[in-house]
Amino acid sequence: MTMPLPSLPPATPPVTQPAPAIAMRGLAKRFADKVAVNGISLDVPAGSFYGLVGPNGAGKTTALSMVTGLLRPDAGQVWVHGADVWADPRAAKAMMGVLADGVRLFDRLTGRQLVTYAGLLRGMDRDTVAARAGDLLHVLGLEESAGKLVVDYSAGMAKKIALATALIHAPRVLVLDEPFEAVDPVSAASIRGILADYVAHGGTVVVSSHVMDLVQRMCSHVAVIAGGNLLAAGTVDAVRAGGSLEDRFVELVGGGSATGGLSWLHTS
Amino acid sequence: MVAHLLRLKAILLRNGFRRSPWQLVGVAAAGLYGLFLVALLFMGLFYLGGTDPGFAAAVLVPAVSAAVLGWALLPVLATGVDLTLDPARFTTFTVRPWELVAGLLLSGFIGVPGLVTLFLFAGQALAWRQVPAAAAVAVPCGVLAAVLCLALARLTTTAASALTASRRFRDAAAVLLIVPLLGLGPVLTVVVAGFEDALGWLPRAAAVLGWTPLGSFAAVPADVAAGSWGTAAVRLALSLAYLAAVVGLWKRTLERALETPREGPRGGRTASGLGAFARFPATPWGAVAARCLAYWRRDPRYAVAILAVPLVPAMMWVVAVQAGSTALMLWTGPIVAVLLAFSISADVSYDSTAFALHATSGIRGVHDRLGRVAACAVFALPAVLAAAVLPPVLLGEARLLPGVAGLSLGALASGFGVASVASARFTYAVPPPGESPFKNPPGAGMRMVVVQLATMWVMGLLLLPPLALLVAHLVTGNAAFGWAGLVAGPALGAVLLVAGVRLGGRWFDARVPELMQATVLNR
Numbered sequence: 001m002t003m004p005l006p007s008l009p010p011a012t013p014p015v016t017q018p019a020p021a022i023a024m025r026g027l028a029k030r031f032a033d034k035v036a037v038n039g040i041s042l043d044v045p046a047g048s049f050y051g052l053v054g055p056n057g058a059g060k061t062t063a064l065s066m067v068t069g070l071l072r073p074d075a076g077q078v079w080v081h082g083a084d085v086w087a088d089p090r091a092a093k094a095m096m097g098v099l100a101d102g103v104r105l106f107d108r109l110t111g112r113q114l115v116t117y118a119g120l121l122r123g124m125d126r127d128t129v130a131a132r133a134g135d136l137l138h139v140l141g142l143e144e145s146a147g148k149l150v151v152d153y154s155a156g157m158a159k160k161i162a163l164a165t166a167l168i169h170a171p172r173v174l175v176l177d178e179p180f181e182a183v184d185p186v187s188a189a190s191i192r193g194i195l196a197d198y199v200a201h202g203g204t205v206v207v208s209s210h211v212m213d214l215v216q217r218m219c220s221h222v223a224v225i226a227g228g229n230l231l232a233a234g235t236v237d238a239v240r241a242g243g244s245l246e247d248r249f250v251e252l253v254g255g256g257s258a259t260g261g262l263s264w265l266h267t268s
Numbered sequence: 269m270v271a272h273l274l275r276l277k278a279i280l281l282r283n284g285f286r287r288s289p290w291q292l293v294g295v296a297a298a299g300l301y302g303l304f305l306v307a308l309l310f311m312g313l314f315y316l317g318g319t320d321p322g323f324a325a326a327v328l329v330p331a332v333s334a335a336v337l338g339w340a341l342l343p344v345l346a347t348g349v350d351l352t353l354d355p356a357r358f359t360t361f362t363v364r365p366w367e368l369v370a371g372l373l374l375s376g377f378i379g380v381p382g383l384v385t386l387f388l389f390a391g392q393a394l395a396w397r398q399v400p401a402a403a404a405v406a407v408p409c410g411v412l413a414a415v416l417c418l419a420l421a422r423l424t425t426t427a428a429s430a431l432t433a434s435r436r437f438r439d440a441a442a443v444l445l446i447v448p449l450l451g452l453g454p455v456l457t458v459v460v461a462g463f464e465d466a467l468g469w470l471p472r473a474a475a476v477l478g479w480t481p482l483g484s485f486a487a488v489p490a491d492v493a494a495g496s497w498g499t500a501a502v503r504l505a506l507s508l509a510y511l512a513a514v515v516g517l518w519k520r521t522l523e524r525a526l527e528t529p530r531e532g533p534r535g536g537r538t539a540s541g542l543g544a545f546a547r548f549p550a551t552p553w554g555a556v557a558a559r560c561l562a563y564w565r566r567d568p569r570y571a572v573a574i575l576a577v578p579l580v581p582a583m584m585w586v587v588a589v590q591a592g593s594t595a596l597m598l599w600t601g602p603i604v605a606v607l608l609a610f611s612i613s614a615d616v617s618y619d620s621t622a623f624a625l626h627a628t629s630g631i632r633g634v635h636d637r638l639g640r641v642a643a644c645a646v647f648a649l650p651a652v653l654a655a656a657v658l659p660p661v662l663l664g665e666a667r668l669l670p671g672v673a674g675l676s677l678g679a680l681a682s683g684f685g686v687a688s689v690a691s692a693r694f695t696y697a698v699p700p701p702g703e704s705p706f707k708n709p710p711g712a713g714m715r716m717v718v719v720q721l722a723t724m725w726v727m728g729l730l731l732l733p734p735l736a737l738l739v740a741h742l743v744t745g746n747a748a749f750g751w752a753g754l755v756a757g758p759a760l761g762a763v764l765l766v767a768g769v770r771l772g773g774r775w776f777d778a779r780v781p782e783l784m785q786a787t788v789l790n791r
Binding site: 068071072089090093096098100102103104107109110112121122147165 | 566629788
C-alpha cells in the first residue's frame, strides 16, 4: 500500500502539525529538452530519517539541489521549517547542513582548515568552531589526517570531511546526497551511528541512496523517484508493504526482468 | 580500430559543442584564425616559389624546424595540447599497440593545430613549383613531417607524464614554466632586432638543421631541386629513420604507461594548526580571505599571477633598455596593480564546483567579495607600493613619486572593485583545480577573451582621472598635479572599491544558484 501523495494546493505554506522539516510543492526543473524533475510535492516530517531512492538519472540530485538552494527551480516552492528556500534563502540555509554530490571541495586546505572554514563561513565564533572541528575529526576518524591537504585524501576520506563541513553548524536538517558512496564499511557504520543519534535527538535527515537495503534498515521514511516523478512516499513499512524495499522498488520503477539473459557469459 | 579512434575524437569534439555553444564559437574562431594563418603563409610559400631555390631552402628548413620544435615542447609546457584521447583511458581495453599508436597519432589531425600544420607542410610544394620533381617530393615529405610533429608531441607528453603525475611536481613545474613563456616577448624582440643579420646565418642554419630530425624532411625537396638526387635519397632515408625512431620510442613509452597505469602518489605535506585561519578575524569575510590566501600559496593557477609581479619590472627593463628610455619603468607600479587586481576577476570560476560550500552556507555576497579582495590585498598592497615607489626613486625622478603612487594605489583599489563585480557575474571556463594553469578547456577562449578584455577596458577607463593628473604633471612640470593625483587616485579607488564590492555583493546574492550552475557547466 502506498501512502497517498500530499495534494495541498501549491504556493501555500504547509499547515500540517507539526510543521514538516522540509516541504516541497510542485518542484519542477527542465534541462534543455529533458524534464529532470516533474513537479514533486513531498513533506519530510521533522525528526524523520528520510530516504530518497531512485534509479540513476531519476532526478534525485536535481531535486535535492533545488531544496538546498544550489539550483533555481522552474516552478514550485520549498520550505525548510517554514522558511521559504527561494524567498528567504539565508534563513533556510542557516537551518540546513548539505552534502552535495559530485562537487569539488576546497581541497588545497587541510582537513581541519576545511571544516573550520565551513564553520566560519556560517558566522560561528572561533572557539566553538575549533571545539566542534576537533570533535568531528575525532568521531569521523580523520584526526591523523587533519593536517593533510584534502587533495591528498582518498575518496572515502573526502566524503567524510565533506560530511563534517555539513555538520559543523549543528543544523536542524541534514540533506545528504549519496553520503555512503566510496565510504568503507567501518566509516559507514560510524556515520550511520552519528546520523541515528542526530535523529534520535530531534534532527531530520534526508539521504539519497541507491542501496535499498541500507535505506530499509536505516530510514524511517522513504520516497521513490523515477523519471522525475514521485512514485511513492511514506514510512518505510508503508511503502514496502510487507515485502522488501528492494522488491517494491523494482516493482515501482519497472525493469529488472532481464536477468539470466547472457548465456554466453557462462564460462563453464 | 584506427577509424574507431578517429571517430571517437570527432564525436568528443562535437559533443563538446553541445555542452556549451561558446566552445563552438571558440573553435570557429580558432578555425578562422587558422584559415587566415594558412592563407597568409600560403602567400608566403607562393612568393618563395618565385625566388632562388637556395633562398627558399634557407627559409623553409629553419621555419619547419621551428614548427617541429614547437610541437615537441609546447604540449609539455601546456601538459598536453589535447588529452581528450588520453592513453591512460585505454588501459582497460585490449587494443593492439600498433593500432592504438596509429589511431592516437592520426587523431591529432582532427583539430585546428593539427590540420593547419598538415596543410602548411604539404603546401611547401608551392615553394618548389618551378621544379616539378621537387614539388612532387615536397607533398609526401610535408605530410610525413606533420606526422613527425604529432608523434614528437605524443612522445614528449607521454615521457613527461611520469614526472607530471606527481601533484607537487605539476604544481612546481606549472609555476616555473611561466618564466620562459613570459620571457618569450623580450627574447623575441632581441631576435627580431637581429633579423637584419639573418640573411647571413640562415643558410648555414638551414644546412645544419637539414640533417637533424627537425628539418630533414623539409630539406629533401631542396636537394631534389638542386639536382643532387643522391643526397636527397640519403636524407629521405635518414628522415624516415628519425620518424620510425620517434614513433617506436613513443610506442614503447606508451606500452609501459599502459602496463603500469600511473597512480596518484599519496602522502604530501602535512600542516598542523590553522594557518591563515588563525590570523584573519573569525568572521565570514575573514574566513573567505584566509581560504583565498591559502589558495594563493598552494594553487599554481594563482601562483602564476604572483610570479608576474617580479617579471613585469624585469620585462619593462628589457623593453626600456631597448627603447633607450628608462622612463618606461615608471609605469611598473600601475601595471603591477592592474594585473594583481585583475587576477581575482575570475575567482568564482577558479573555485569551480567547490563554490557549493559558499552557496549552501548562505554567505552574504558582500562578505564573499570583501574576503577575496582582502586576501589579494595582503600581498598586493606591499607589492604595488614597492613597484610604485622604487622606480621613481632609483631613477632619480622622486618628484614624480606622488603622481605614480596615487595612480598605482588607485589602480589597485578600483581594479579590485571592477574584479569584484566581474567575478560575481561573468564566469568562464578556466583550467580546473589541480590542472596546469595553461590547460584551458578547448574552445573556452572566446568568452574568456571577451570577459577579460571588457574587464580590462573598464579598469582602464576608471583610471583616466589619476592618469590624466600624472600626464599633466609630466607635460607641465607642475608638481601640484602630482600631489593632486596622490589624493585623487586612492580616493577615487576607495569609492570604486566600495561601490564594486557592494554591487558585486548584490549581484552575488541574487545569482548564487546561477553562479553555482555556471561552475558545474565549466567543470
